[in-house]
Amino acid sequence: MSKADNMLSILWLLRSGKRVTAQQLADNLEIHVRTVYRCIDSLCASGAPIIADSGPNGGYRLLGEFVDSPLLFDNEEQKALVHASIFAREAGYPFTDALTRAVDKLKRYTNEEQLEWINRHSSGLAVIQTPTDSRELELLQRLEEAAARGESLHMDYAKGPELSPGNRVIDPYGIVHWKGIWYMVGFCRLRQEIRNFRVDRIVRLEATDTRFERPAVFSARDFLLRSLLPESLDAETLVMVRLHGHEHALNELCKHWLFGHALIERKQPGEALFKLGELSLKTYVPYFLLPYGRSLKILEPQMLINRMAEVSLEMFKHYEAMQIKIEDKKG
Template identity: 30%
Template sequence: MKSSRLLSILLLLQTRGTMTAARLAEELEVSVRTVYRDVEALHAAGVPLYGDAGHRGGYRLLAGHRSRLTDLYAREAEALVLAGLPVAADELGLGGHFADAQLKLRAALPVPLREHVDRLRTRFHIDAPGWYAEETEAPFLSGVAEALRTGRVLAVRYRRWKEPSEVDRRLEPYGLVLKAGRWYLVAGPGPRTYRVDQILDLTLTEEEARIPEGFDLAAHWRASQADFHARLHQGDALVRISPRGAARLTGAAARALAENGTPEPDGWTRATLPVESPEHAHGFLLGLGEEVEVLAPEELRERIAATARTLAQRYG
């Protein structure tokens, strides 16, 4: 939508200062010619927008000019409200600042849009952890967040799963990630990932943290998650599964069924499912009970059959 793009140009120049037509085109994913036309439209609308020629040139707004939030569209206002649900702000110790920002945003909106987002806010609530997840306390979360805000090194006492179970670490914080209700710190050297709720003690040092140039937290997290899942599923199991059993599959197993499942005349589906290990596969597939039949590997089939015979004798 052209009007939305014009507002985007104004906001980009307002927040970043001088920008070339080529840079604006790259940000907006349009052609340079489209940017030229949009700038002409802004000029015609009386926006104090100027262009400077030369190597260091580009478009800029007259000093002191600010666009108003009254130009927000309903969908954009909705996105701001929903993106600002106070789930993470409270945990990071920013609840009060979040409330102040919400009040300022609300006051800047025109009355009809303000009433709309007020209704919308009462219709959405985020409860991030899963149903069976235990609530975890992370008493040093605000300290980690402060280190990130100020760019300082952390000295922590950390609890891990292998011996020695408690270790001292010097960490250069690169970013915080909230996943399934649990906070993770990505930090150097490495970088490596640490559960914030496993930090037993924390000292904020005066040493400056150095984040590698070009480090992208979101890209790093996606890559580490992909690597984790690749290492997680080390084997496969060929199965026949009923419609009821198929409905109970989740994650990688559900995706594999959808991608390679072959329907059979009796309504069941034959598919190769990824499994983490023989022990995990044994428990996972037994949990599906009579809704699944393991065809291969033979060792897994025999192990499940032996367990079924034991259960039959025990409950016979």
């Protein structure tokens, strides 16, 4: 048997709760006693609470609570773990290799019927996601570990593809995956405030000798959401937006990252009420609504209707100019 098989077998034998000597374990498994010692050392290193009692009645035993803990998963639990690994891998989870090894172990210790069942269910699930490159995976691993250990990092960060990276020291509080992009939320010692950074724009990370304590009550997820949707969460700038249209179009709009968080009420038939920042209505909201065309109708406010007319006219002029250039070249 492989070392992993021997280690699992030893755990099963120790689950009886009785003290078992190394020689008894070796005899049961038909392996050398030195192999038993090596396997027990590996089990202890991996966190298994094995206690060695000396004396005439001594031997190895497991801590009481661990004896009662389940070491096997039922079919539904196995399926859920495999499906979760698929989602995590496609999202660019930074510890994908370790996750793959864990799922491989899960499959290794199932019988043929269970393995076939798992494979049938895992082959029926797919996730479409922009792949995360190896460099970004390494950055995510470094950030997650620094956040867990409270280690500050030197960071070279480029705000845009054409901008030169700037250096700063950051205290990483956590990493967040949102809408296909990984973000790091942490305290920026250059700006002396908590900020969020896109991981794909990080050029370099380097360790420092500085340590930090993350605030006791802090959610990187909530902070990122508030920073990306500042106006929609600012009561002083909220404007009521009432839309009417086909139910399918409204359903799709409510899945949008901005409108989904700004939804106040869905009225039947075919009407929805949102609260959005005034500045956003003048900038990017009209462009979010353009793809829906005539399937949606703005009932209020008038300022959004006016802005949609302006944006539509700008788009018309843009493509009209392109069409004229193409016709001139043909002529």
